[in-house]
Amino acid sequence: xxxxxxxxxxxxxxxxxxxxxxxxxxxxxxxxxxxxxxxxxxxxxxxxxxxxxxxxxxxxxxxxxxxxxxxxxxxxxxxxxxxxxxxxxxxxxxxxxxxxxxxxxxxxxxxxxxxxxxxxxxxxxxxxxxxxxxxxxxxxxxxxxxxxxxxxxxxxxxxxxxxxxxxxxxxxxxxxxxxxxxxxxxxxxxxxxxxxxxxxxxxxxxxxxxxxxxxxxxxxxxxxxxxxxxxxxxxxxxxxxxxxxxxxxxxxxxxxxxxxxxxxxxxxxxxxxxxxxxxxxxxxxxxxxxxxxxxxxxxxxxxxxxxxxxxxxxxxxxxxxxxxxxxxxxxxxxxxxxxxxxxxxxxxxxxxxxxxxxxxxxxxxxxxxxxxxxxxxxxxxxxxxxxxxxxxxxxxxxxxxxxxxxxxxxxxxxxxxxxxxxxxxxxxxxxxxxxxxxxxxxxxxxxxxxxxxxxxxxxxxxxxxxxxxxxxxxxxxxxxxxxxxxxxxxxxxx
Numbered sequence: 001x002x003x004x005x006x007x008x009x010x011x012x013x014x015x016x017x018x019x020x021x022x023x024x025x026x027x028x029x030x031x032x033x034x035x036x037x038x039x040x041x042x043x044x045x046x047x048x049x050x051x052x053x054x055x056x057x058x059x060x061x062x063x064x065x066x067x068x069x070x071x072x073x074x075x076x077x078x079x080x081x082x083x084x085x086x087x088x089x090x091x092x093x094x095x096x097x098x099x100x101x102x103x104x105x106x107x108x109x110x111x112x113x114x115x116x117x118x119x120x121x122x123x124x125x126x127x128x129x130x131x132x133x134x135x136x137x138x139x140x141x142x143x144x145x146x147x148x149x150x151x152x153x154x155x156x157x158x159x160x161x162x163x164x165x166x167x168x169x170x171x172x173x174x175x176x177x178x179x180x181x182x183x184x185x186x187x188x189x190x191x192x193x194x195x196x197x198x199x200x201x202x203x204x205x206x207x208x209x210x211x212x213x214x215x216x217x218x219x220x221x222x223x224x225x226x227x228x229x230x231x232x233x234x235x236x237x238x239x240x241x242x243x244x245x246x247x248x249x250x251x252x253x254x255x256x257x258x259x260x261x262x263x264x265x266x267x268x269x270x271x272x273x274x275x276x277x278x279x280x281x282x283x284x285x286x287x288x289x290x291x292x293x294x295x296x297x298x299x300x301x302x303x304x305x306x307x308x309x310x311x312x313x314x315x316x317x318x319x320x321x322x323x324x325x326x327x328x329x330x331x332x333x334x335x336x337x338x339x340x341x342x343x344x345x346x347x348x349x350x351x352x353x354x355x356x357x358x359x360x361x362x363x364x365x366x367x368x369x370x371x372x373x374x375x376x377x378x379x380x381x382x383x384x385x386x387x388x389x390x391x392x393x394x395x396x397x398x399x400x401x402x403x404x405x406x407x408x409x410x411x412x413x414x415x416x417x418x419x420x421x422x423x424x425x426x427x428x429x430x431x432x433x434x435x436x437x438x439x440x441x442x443x444x445x446x447x448x449x450x451x452x453x454x455x456x457x458x459x460x461x462x463x464x465x466x467x468x469x470x471x472x473x474x475x476x477x478x479x480x481x482x483x484x485x486x487x488x489x490x491x492x493x494x
Contacts, residue, residue: 146434146445148452149469150189150482154182157201158455158476161286161413164463165207169232172463172472173214174480175202181216182267185232186469186482191267192230198222204286208293213274215296217287221280223298224273225310277308279315288331290338290352297338299329305340305350319350321360328372328413339381341370347383349398363398365391372413380437382423384411390425392437403439413459417470420487424471426457432473434485445473445483453477 048055157178164186165171171192172184181195181202195202200219207214217223282302289296290307295316299305305319305326324343331338336352347370349361368387375381379395380402390411391401409429416423422442425433430453432445446452455477463470469482 145486146443147484147486148446148481149484150186152184152189152480152482153478154191155180155478158478159458159474159480160201161204161459162461162472162474162480163205163207164461164466164472165212166209167207167212169230170463170466171230171232172480172482173205173207174474175205175216176478177201179218181205181214183214183228183230184480186463186466188233189482190233192232193228193270194267195224195226195228195270197224197226197271197273200283203284204288206288208289209291210293213293215287215289217284217298219283221278221282221284221300223277223280223284223287223296223308225275225277225296226270226273228270275310275313277306277313279306279308279318280304282325285326286328286330288329288338290331290336291334297329297331299326299340301325303342305329305338307338307352317358319348319360321348321362322346327369330372330374332375333377333418337375339373339375341373341383343369345370345385345387347373347381349381349395361398363393365393365401368410371411374414374416376416376421376437377418378421380416382414382416382437384414384425386410390414390423390435392423392439403437405435405439405441407433412457415460415462417462417464419464422462422485422487424460424462424473426460426473426475428456430455430457430475432457432460442487443485453479453481 050058152172152174155174155176155178157176159174159176161175163173165173170186172186173181174184175181179196179198179200179202181198182191183193184190185192195214195216198216198218198220200221202216202218204217205214211227212229213225213227215223215225277296277298280298280300280302282300284298284300287296287298294310296308296310297305297319298308303320303322303325306315307317307319308314309316319338319340322340322342322344326340326342328341329338338350338352339347340350341347345366345368346362346364349363351357351359351361363383365383366385366387366389368385370383370385373381373383381393381395381398382390383393384390388407388410390405390407392403392405394402405423405425407425407427409427409431412426412428414423414425416437421437423435423437425435427433430447432447432453434442434444436442453473453475455475457473457475459474461472463472469484471483471485472480473483474480
C-alpha cells in the first residue's frame with residue numbers, strides 16, 4: 001500500500017482547511033438575508049412595548065453575537081481535526097520505531113517522559129508560590145499574643161460603642177441599643193452604674209478628660225452630659241472567669257441572656273442628665289469632648305456636626321457640608337481639631353485652633369461609607385470604611401494615604417493604641433484584626449463558638465494603663481469583651 005509523503009499530506013490538509021473556511025464564509029453570507037427576514041418576522045409577530053428601532057438594534061446585536069459564536073465553533077472543529085491528524089502522525093511514528101503495540105515501547109516512554117516533565121514544572125511552580133505565601137505567614141504570625149480576659153454581659157440589646165475613663169477610677173463604659181449606658185468594673189465584670197436618661201438607642205459614650213463626667217449620644221436626637229460616682233468592688237479571690245485562647249467555655253446560651261441575674265439589676269441608676277444638648281433634627285450618632293473638656297462636638301444624621309459650650313449648653317458652631325448622614329466624629333487628643341465621617345464616602349477635618357478662622361478640608365479616599373476616622377497621638381488620621389479598607393493619613397500631607405489596609409469585611413469604629421500605635425479593626429464578619437501603622441497585620445483576635453464575638457463587632461477601644469485589659473470590643477451579641485494584647489519587645493522597637 002503506497003504511503004503518502006509528508007509534503008503531499010500537508011498540501012492536502014491546507015487545501016481542506018481553505019475549502020472548509022470558504023464554505024463557512026459562503027454559509028455565513030448566505031444566511032444574512034435569512035436572518036434579516038427572520039428579524040422582520042420577529043418584529044412584526046411579537047407583542048412588545050419597545051420601539052421598533054430599539055428592537056431592531058437588539059436583534060442585530062444578538063445576530064452579531066451568534067455569528068461570533070458560529071465562527072468560534074467552526075474554528076474549534078478545525079482545531080480538533082488538526083489535533084486528530086497530529087495524533088495519527090505520532091501514532092505512526094511510534095509504530096515504525098517500535099514495530100509493535102502502540103501502547104508500549106517508545107511512544108509510552110515519550111509520553112511518560114513528557115508527563116514527568118510537566119509534573120515537575122507544576123511542582124516547582126507550586127512550591128515557589130506556596131513558599132512565598134508561607135513566608136508571608138511566618139512574617140506576620142506570632143507577633144502578638146491575644147488573650148480573652150473578661151466578658152461584660154448585661155445589656156438587653158446590641159452594644160454600639162464603648163470607652164474607657166481617662167481618670168481614676170478606671171472603668172469601662174458601654175452604649176447600647178437598649179436605651180441604656182452602663183459603667184463596668186474592668187476587673188470583676190460587674191455593672192457599677194446604669195444611665196437610663198435617654199429615650200432612644202444610645203449610640204456613643206465618651207468620658208471627660210479630667211472629671212467624672214460622661215457624654216452620650218442617642219437616637220432621641222439629643223446628647224446628654226451626666227456626672228457619675230462609682231466605687232470599685234474589692235478583688236474576688238477565686239471566682240474569676242478569665243478565659244484564655246485555649247480554655248473550653250460554652251457561650252451557647254448567652255444570646256438569650258438578658259443579664260437580670262447579674263449586677264445590672266443591682267446597679268445604682270442615674271435617670272436625669274446634668275446637661276441636655278438639643279439642636280439636632282435627626283439621630284445623634286456620635287459625640288466627643290474637645291481638648292480641655294470645655295466644649296463637645298456631636299455628629300448627626302441631619303448631615304451636620306454641632307459644637308457646644310459645656311457650661312452654657314449653647315450651640316457655638318454648626319458644621320455643615322456633608323452630603324449624607326454623618327456616621328462618626330472624633331477630636332484630637334492635644335489640639336482643637338475635629339474629624340467627621342459620613343455616608344457620602346468622605347471625611348472632613350475641621351480646624352478650630354485659630355478662633356477667627358475655622359477651616360475645613362474634605363478627603364475622598366474611600367468608595368463607600370466612611371464608618372469612622374480617628375486621630376492618633378502623632379500627626380496621623382486613620383479612616384475605616386464599608387469599602388473594606390482602612391487608610392492611614394499624614395496630617396501634614398493628606399493628598400494620598402501613607403498606608404492602605406485591605407480586608408475581607410466592612411470595618412466599623414476603629415481605635416488606635418496611643419503607646420504601641422496599633423490599629424484595632426472591628427468587622428461586620430465578627431472578626432477583630434490588629435495592624436500596625438504601616439499596614440502590616442499583627443494578629444487576629446481569637447473567635448470560635450466558645451469565645452469571641454458571635455455577631456457583628458461594632459467598636460473597639462484601647463486602655464493604655466490598665467494592668468490586665470488593654471483592648472475592649474463590643475458587638476451586637478450584647479456583650480463587651482476585655483482582651484490582653486501583648487506585643488513582643490522587638491516589634492515595639494520598630
